[in-house]
Amino acid sequence: MEIAGIVGNQIIIMMLLAVVGIVAVKVKWIDAEGSRQLSNLLLMLVFPCLTITAFDVDFDPTKLKGFLFAAILAAFATLVGMVMGQMVFSRGKFTAEKGQERFAMASPNSGYMAVPIIAAIFGPEGVFFASAYSIVFNVYSWTIGLKQLAGKDAKMSVKKIFLNPGMISAIVSLCIYLLQIRIPAPIKSTMTFLGNMTTATSMLVLGTFLAQIDFKSLFGNLRAYWIALVGKLLVVPLICVLTYNLLGLHHLFPDSDFIITLNLLAVASPVAINLSMMSVRMKQDPKYCATLIAVSTLGSVITIPLMMALNSWLSSVL
Secondary structure (H helix, E strand, O other), X not given: OHHHHHHHHHHHHHHHHHXXXXXXXXXXXXXXXXXXXXXXXXXXXXXXXXXXHHOOOOOOHHHXXXXXXXXXXXXXXXXXXXXXXXXXXXXXXXXXXXHHHHHHHOOEOHHHHHHHHHHHHHHHHHHHHHHHHHHXXXXXXXXXXXXXXXXXXXXXXXXXXXXXXXXXXXXXXXXHHHOOOOOOHHHHHHHHHHHOOHHHHHHHHHHHHHOOOOHHXXXXXXXXXXXXXXXXXXXXXXXXXXHHXXXXXXXXXXXXXXXXXXXXXXXXXXXXXXXXXXXXXXXXXXXXXXXXXXXXXXXXXXXXXXXXXXXXXXXXXX
């Protein structure tokens, strides 16, 4: 149960940072262009520095085993969200909203929410294992996820899988780890300072995104509440929590319990901001995406600690 309290406290801190981002937009300290530039800084520089420095450690077969285990868990969690979205939102004629709902079910905001939480609480070791989820999510987003979002006529982009900042930094990180390439101390120190900006920068970016949403419109869309709160934040994480515990995965090897905790932090996080970006790319109206993201982000303040507490209790009794 202790981890639930630690995570809950960290989420409160992060939400306060997001509020700073909202205020910065409202008082015109930052505009839409500034928000875009902050986001680019985060994706192109801060995140890669955080990931790469986490992989500049001595090779350990046990750690590599844990990374592969983290990737398998991420693939399972993505499959749960993907299948659930396909089953529930595939009836009748395809619409952009249905596509957005399907994508949302399998798309946790691991970059802007889970990774900053993990980095703040668990440090580089947590980021090492959490990056496995980012790899799986990138592959999903540009293949099956694209089909779910835009319909059967959407073309999957193998090129986009590998030529995006997240995947490039992950590949570089793995090469550094597997080949035991050492980053020179002054460069690593610089990258560490930049990587340490992740939590504050990601929350400021999230805040600038939320500041552009008409919160009055959120109260008139009950369907979004069912999808974002019940489906994304409760049902999908609950299936994962029960599966991991009933299969006894917490006891597979020394780090398995730790890795499962990291995985559930990602699974239980709100709908990914990527949904809005991908919808714009597919020439869809992103307003409904913004509603799903906003509702799930606010709801996750309660549901993430709840899932952490449930997982801790089940792992102690099973």
